[in-house]
Amino acid sequence: MKGILAIVLGLCLTIPMVSLSGCIETNNTRTEENAQNTSETTQTGSDVVKVDGKDMDTLIKNYMEYRNDYYEKNKELFRKLSEEGQKPKVLFITCSDSRVVPSIITKSDPGDLFVLRNIGNFVPPHESVLNYSSTASAIEYAVSVLKVEHIIVCGHSQCGACAALYDDIPDTPEMMGVNTWLKVAEPVKEHALKEVGKEDKEKLAEFTEKTSIKFQIENLMTYPGVKKRVESGDLSIHGWYFKIESGEVEYYNKNKDEFVPLDKFHQE
Numbered sequence: 001m002k003g004i005l006a007i008v009l010g011l012c013l014t015i016p017m018v019s020l021s022g023c024i025e026t027n028n029t030r031t032e033e034n035a036q037n038t039s040e041t042t043q044t045g046s047d048v049v050k051v052d053g054k055d056m057d058t059l060i061k062n063y064m065e066y067r068n069d070y071y072e073k074n075k076e077l078f079r080k081l082s083e084e085g086q087k088p089k090v091l092f093i094t095c096s097d098s099r100v101v102p103s104i105i106t107k108s109d110p111g112d113l114f115v116l117r118n119i120g121n122f123v124p125p126h127e128s129v130l131n132y133s134s135t136a137s138a139i140e141y142a143v144s145v146l147k148v149e150h151i152i153v154c155g156h157s158q159c160g161a162c163a164a165l166y167d168d169i170p171d172t173p174e175m176m177g178v179n180t181w182l183k184v185a186e187p188v189k190e191h192a193l194k195e196v197g198k199e200d201k202e203k204l205a206e207f208t209e210k211t212s213i214k215f216q217i218e219n220l221m222t223y224p225g226v227k228k229r230v231e232s233g234d235l236s237i238h239g240w241y242f243k244i245e246s247g248e249v250e251y252y253n254k255n256k257d258e259f260v261p262l263d264k265f266h267q268e
């Protein structure tokens with residue numbers, strides 16, 4: 001995201017007047033103590049990226065554990081994927097939120113999921129593809145080249161992007177990307193305000209998060225490649241809602257127009 005100076009692993013994106021669930025911290029919000037702990041500084045153009053030493057030590061330690069444990073146990077899988085290339089069956093579209101981890105939720109291995117993450121798991125409609133080509137290219141590549149058989153749009157509770165739709169984000173160069181991106185979900189916001197109003201904040205938040213999943217599925221169908229493969233029966237689209245507080249997933253049942261526990265998927 002342009003103009004944001006420091007990126008650290010953590011939980012929150014703190015910006016004036018709004019909080020998104022993310023992991024970005026601006027230089028001017030870092031304390032002196034943090035700055036003293038900084039062990040690594042990388043110059044990128046005019047921006048300085050600082051990584052906290054303690055966080056890096058943890059990452060490196062975990063990396064070594066992965067090399068010695070997971071990689072050793074799955075060497076053959078990595079060799080096969082490297083030689084034969086990827087053939088994922090699922091495009092998993094979800095939020096950048098650090099609390100939503102597709103491979104953990106679905107207990108997937110490398111090669112299983114083609115993952116597209118962005119702020120809010122939004123899918124811009126195809127007519128705006130030239131403004132949002134990063135997201136569109138991942139969808140087109142997954143559907144028309146990799147020929148995935150399922151697309152899962154996975155929203156989640158406490159979504160900072162959905163909450164930010166109702167915040168007054170400053171119109172500054174630092175937030176230009178966020179402001180532009182959130183416009184994708186403007187129709188979601190309008191619908192939610194009309195249906196539930198803003199009195200009950202909790203109800204509005206969940207309604208927005210779930211409605212957004214339905215809207216993004218509709219937007220997916222505006223992509224010619226998606227529409228073609230859905231109509232030929234080669235592709236299915238699913239809406240999931242991950243509840244951070246309980247770790248549960250609900251899926252969108254189109255016939256009932258409601259979200260139902262995922263373990264009931266085959267009983268409906």
Ligand SMILES: [Zn+2]
Pocket residue numbers: 021095096097119120121156158159160161162
């Ligand atoms: Zn989110």
